[in-house]
Amino acid sequence: MTQDHPAIDPSRPQAAEVAHEWRAADLDPVAERRAERQVAGLFGAATLLILASVLIYGFTDYNATVGVPLLGDVNVINVFMGLTFGLGVFCIGAGAIHWAKKLMPDVEVVEDRHPLTSDEEARAAFAETFAAGVADSGILKRGILRRSLLGAMALFPLPLIVLLRDLGPAPTHGQLNHTIWRAGTRLVTDVTYLPIKAADVPVGGLVNAVPENLPQVEEQDGTLNARAKSVIIVVRLNERDIIAQQGGTPSAPWDYQGILAYSKVCTHVGCPISLYEQRTHHLLCPCHQSTFDLADAGKVVFGPAARNMPQLPITVDAEGYLIARSDFQQPVGPSFWERA
Numbered sequence: 222m223t224q225d226h227p228a229i230d231p232s233r234p235q236a237a238e239v240a241h242e243w244r245a246a247d248l249d250p251v252a253e254r255r256a257e258r259q260v261a262g263l264f265g266a267a268t269l270l271i272l273a274s275v276l277i278y279g280f281t282d283y284n285a286t287v288g289v290p291l292l293g294d295v296n297v298i299n300v301f302m303g304l305t306f307g308l309g310v311f312c313i314g315a316g317a318i319h320w321a322k323k324l325m326p327d328v329e330v331v332e333d334r335h336p337l338t339s340d341e342e343a344r345a346a347f348a349e350t351f352a353a354g355v356a357d358s359g360i361l362k363r364g365i366l367r368r369s370l371l372g373a374m375a376l377f378p379l380p381l382i383v384l385l386r387d388l389g390p391a392p393t394h395g396q397l398n399h400t401i402w403r404a405g406t407r408l409v410t411d412v413t414y415l416p417i418k419a420a421d422v423p424v425g426g427l428v429n430a431v432p433e434n435l436p437q438v439e440e441q442d443g444t445l446n447a448r449a450k451s452v453i454i455v456v457r458l459n460e461r462d463i464i465a466q467q468g469g470t471p472s473a474p475w476d477y478q479g480i481l482a483y484s485k486v487c488t489h490v491g492c493p494i495s496l497y498e499q500r501t502h503h504l505l506c507p508c509h510q511s512t513f514d515l516a517d518a519g520k521v522v523f524g525p526a527a528r529n530m531p532q533l534p535i536t537v538d539a540e541g542y543l544i545a546r547s548d549f550q551q552p553v554g555p556s557f558w559e560r561a
């Protein structure tokens with residue numbers, strides 16, 4: 222049955238070589254009948270116990286109590302119905318196990334597996350085919366071809382390294398920590414760039430917004446870097462629903478009459494978010510389901526994000542348009558080195 226194989230210890234008896242130990246019920250009809258009676262007895266006891274639990278429920282005063290040591294007075298139905306029903310279920314399980322162990326067929330099944338290594342003949346055939354392929358290619362005798370091929374293969378990874386340049390310049394600390402929001406920058410609607418009047422934001426509403434100077438910055442910069450970091454969402458809550466904010470004082474709160482501005486960039490790996498659940502005030506990221514509570518300082522309530530959603534302090538100008546009080550007070554977007 223066994224074959225030479227490094228994973229098999231030939232000194233140990235294998236399954237099929239161990240003498241089978243017959244059970245009493247396999248050899249002796251009297252023992253077999255006894256086991257049968259034991260199983261039937263357990264099933265019979267289960268029947269009686271379950272019936273008893275039903276009778277206890279039907280014939281016991283619903284409010285009757287009984288004193289139990291350590292527990293004091295407990296309801297009779299709870300105690301005795303629970304006991305009888307529990308024991309009944311136990312007897313069914315015990316009977317089934319006893320039946321399987323004593324009376325069901327008891328045989329060892331062995332599934333042989335062939336060794337994973339190929340036999341000597343197959344290995345020799347492969348080596349022969351390989352050597353023939355090398356000889357046919359002429360790579361050993363045509364040195365110029367061999368060397369030019371090795372040169373081409375050595376340079377093969379070079380384009381992959383060059384493409385790393387497309388990742389852009391290494392960001393400086395300042396670039397990661399700041400956006401183009403400044404004190405007095407108006408919030409304007411994303412894409413249409415219309416200033417947002419506080420009175421036009423309804424309770425429960427959500428507006429995607431950017432800084433008013435974004436188009437000029439993008440034109441000068443020629444990239445979307447500024448947009449990627451400065452996009453925000455503006456929501457309006459009932460002021461009494463706001464539990465906490467990330468900063469501000471009673472005289473200079475970070476919200477304006479329940480209007481809150483948060484970064485739109487998920488703090489997990491940076492997906493843009495605007496799935497807002499008005500009733501719970503939760504903001505849900507569609508990428509990996511991080512959920513932020515905008516009523517409670519943008520706190521992470523679910524998912525892999527490790528940081529609160531950064532809040533932008535806002536107020537209104539003399540004309541009632543929403544403006545930033547300052548830049549974000551913490552970096553926006555995914556966590557990075559030095560910013561867990």
Ligand code: FES
Pocket residue numbers: 487488489490491492506507508509510511524525526
């Ligand atoms: S990017 Fe938002 S949860 Fe992963």
